[in-house]
Amino acid sequence: MCGIIGYMGKEDCIPQLLHALKIVEYRGYDSAGISCLDHGKLITIKTKGKIAKLETLLQHHPYHATIGIGHTRWATHGKPSTRNAHPHTYGHWSIIHNGIIENAHILKQECPEPFSSQTDSEVIAHLLEKNNHLRGIDCFRKVISQLQGTYAIAGLHEGEESMYVAKYKNPLYIAQNNESIMISSDLAVFYGKFYSYYCLEDHEIAMIQENSITFYNQQGKSIAKQSLTLQNVPQTISKGIYPYYMEKEIHEIPYVTQSTWQQFVEDENLLHNIPWQNYTCIHFIACGTAYHAGQMGAIYFEKYAHIPCKSSIASEFLYENTLFFPKTLYILISQSGETADTLSCCEKIKSHQCDTLAIVNVPHSRLSQIATYVLHTLCGPEMSVASTKVYTAQLTLLYLLATHIHIEQSIPIEQVQSILAFTDSITPIPSSFLPKIVSYKKILFVGKGEDYITAKEASLKFKEITYTHCLALPCGELKHGSLALIDADSLVIVICTKPNMIDKINTCMEEIKARNGHIWLVTNENKKKFAPFDAILSYPNWSTPLSAVTSIIPLQLLAYQTAVAKGLNPDQPRNLAKSVTVE
Numbered sequence: 001m002c003g004i005i006g007y008m009g010k011e012d013c014i015p016q017l018l019h020a021l022k023i024v025e026y027r028g029y030d031s032a033g034i035s036c037l038d039h040g041k042l043i044t045i046k047t048k049g050k051i052a053k054l055e056t057l058l059q060h061h062p063y064h065a066t067i068g069i070g071h072t073r074w075a076t077h078g079k080p081s082t083r084n085a086h087p088h089t090y091g092h093w094s095i096i097h098n099g100i101i102e103n104a105h106i107l108k109q110e111c112p113e114p115f116s117s118q119t120d121s122e123v124i125a126h127l128l129e130k131n132n133h134l135r136g137i138d139c140f141r142k143v144i145s146q147l148q149g150t151y152a153i154a155g156l157h158e159g160e161e162s163m164y165v166a167k168y169k170n171p172l173y174i175a176q177n178n179e180s181i182m183i184s185s186d187l188a189v190f191y192g193k194f195y196s197y198y199c200l201e202d203h204e205i206a207m208i209q210e211n212s213i214t215f216y217n218q219q220g221k222s223i224a225k226q227s228l229t230l231q232n233v234p235q236t237i238s239k240g241i242y243p244y245y246m247e248k249e250i251h252e253i254p255y256v257t258q259s260t261w262q263q264f265v266e267d268e269n270l271l272h273n274i275p276w277q278n279y280t281c282i283h284f285i286a287c288g289t290a291y292h293a294g295q296m297g298a299i300y301f302e303k304y305a306h307i308p309c310k311s312s313i314a315s316e317f318l319y320e321n322t323l324f325f326p327k328t329l330y331i332l333i334s335q336s337g338e339t340a341d342t343l344s345c346c347e348k349i350k351s352h353q354c355d356t357l358a359i360v361n362v363p364h365s366r367l368s369q370i371a372t373y374v375l376h377t378l379c380g381p382e383m384s385v386a387s388t389k390v391y392t393a394q395l396t397l398l399y400l401l402a403t404h405i406h407i408e409q410s411i412p413i414e415q416v417q418s419i420l421a422f423t424d425s426i427t428p429i430p431s432s433f434l435p436k437i438v439s440y441k442k443i444l445f446v447g448k449g450e451d452y453i454t455a456k457e458a459s460l461k462f463k464e465i466t467y468t469h470c471l472a473l474p475c476g477e478l479k480h481g482s483l484a485l486i487d488a489d490s491l492v493i494v495i496c497t498k499p500n501m502i503d504k505i506n507t508c509m510e511e512i513k514a515r516n517g518h519i520w521l522v523t524n525e526n527k528k529k530f531a532p533f534d535a536i537l538s539y540p541n542w543s544t545p546l547s548a549v550t551s552i553i554p555l556q557l558l559a560y561q562t563a564v565a566k567g568l569n570p571d572q573p574r575n576l577a578k579s580v581t582v583e
């Protein structure tokens with residue numbers, strides 16, 4: 001959470017910072033700001049609100065600077081406001097921070113001057129100023145050594161053409177070309193400009209000066225670091241023909257399903273590098289949408305691979321009295337590979353000498369570095385806070401693993417092609433549905449088995465971007481309490497993709513109708529087989545056992561179109577951020 005950016009080069013830094021900030025804006029959009037050195041003088045401009053507001057503000061300030069830092073914030077300590085926005089500038093120092101300084105309240109007692117924000121981060125600027133008598137890097141290192149918690153930090157020092165950066169647990173990357181050096185929380189900023197980058201490790205510090213980066217370890221010794229090649233570089237990150245990333249990303253589902261699958265066709269060792277025969281149990285761990293993918297993974301592995309499975313929400317797993325067995329493979333699923341709860345689970349599992357498999361979308365993310373084994377969903381950057389294409393790629397990958405780990409059989413390429421052939425079948429929800437859905441006071445999503453997991457994911461998506469209170473339940477559970485909610489103001493969205501479940505689903509639909517509830521049915525089965533309903537939502541008719549991929553699409557679109565109809569920005573829902581890097 002929070003995006004940090006820095007630029008040092010030959011060009012004006014402000015357009016560079018603004019462009020990069022827009023790319024990392026998904027990490028938080030409560031406030032934004034930049035600091036730069038204009039002829040050696042420290043200037044800070046910041047505002048509550050999104051980057052667009054900062055951009056307008058900067059048009060009134062014709063600064064000329066070639067070195068600067070920028071920040072986009074997701075509030076933890078102190079509400080979204082201009083004074084709580086980063087950078088925090090104090091005396092000769094200006095800093096940006098992603099993370100939480102857990103001992104900020106103690107450190108603040110060392111700093112006599114009043115604080116101008118409610119943040120935990122401002123104390124870093126005060127401590128730097130307090131130690132300003134030390135040389136730049138010594139001052140920075142001393143302050144960093146006092147911090148407890150998590151951080152990616154960048155600092156500028158007035159009168160000095162240097163930038164200092166440090167990280168612990170939160171990501172920080174540095175890239176260099178002939179023209180410039182940039183720092184960023186996300187590699188996506190480097191696409192199209194840089195061919196290699198450095199991944200700053202925990203406790204490392206870097207000092208960036210004109211054309212040079214010097215790395216230091218925790219003891220302050222300068223160290224050599226290998227640069228890494230920037231792979232799979234998409235040309236640009238753009239919305240293309242779509243008004244929002246979310247719509248674009250839903251339409252990319254056939255492609256990402258295909259590319260995620262295709263990697264195993266091209267290299268079957270990806271499957272066989274993991275010693276599946278060693279494990280008698282699989283435990284899936286993740287958060288939010290990725291947790292739903294894990295729950296679906298547990299269904300697939302029990303059904304196709306005949307291995308007992310368990311699934312846990314990462315933040316719960318951390319505090320459970322889990323019995324660890326070396327014959328259990330712990331599969332951690334994460335789009336960002338940065339989610340703090342999931343990372344902590346990985347560390348806890350490893351401390352019990354058990355194996356972990358990370359399924360991640362962001363290459364080189366921290367989870368992919370610390371897990372025993374790694375597999376990637378090949379979706380490219382997912383920019384919308386609401387996860388769509390990555391969820392379906394996670395399902396695809398888990399299905400593929402479950403169906404193929406125990407059977408010595410090659411990956412059927414024709415299934416992939418059949419999915420790709422249906423790219424055009426992703427069509428919008430008819431607009432007549434939208435005024436109706438916004439009129440319901442209660443919305444329930446129900447299903448059985450795999451369809452219940454789809455109901456949970458659909459409900460999460462709907463509440464996340466439309467701010468509507470909704471609930472997901474297994475069909476059979478309705479009569480054990482929640483049926484009391486059903487009346488003429490309720491909409492129940494019933495998902496049924498399995499023909500053998502239709503009888504049970506019909507019983508549930510009759511019970512809802514008997515209480516005057518409204519029913520929208522999501523199915524690809526013959527509608528005549530179902531009890532009365534009010535409307536039907538169809539989905540792409542891909543002939544694949546991956547019905548969980550196809551049936552979530554109309555539900556993602558329903559959430560998306562409802563949000564847009566309500567005048568909301570589905571890419572940046574309130575109170576949320578894409579990467580949740582705090583526990």
Ligand code: M6R
Pocket residue numbers: 287288289290291333334335336337338339342385386387388460461464578579580
């Ligand atoms: O990056 P991760 O997959 O670890 O993120 C986990 C959740 O925060 C994420 O899936 C969240 O639930 C989505 N915003 C839902 O659309």
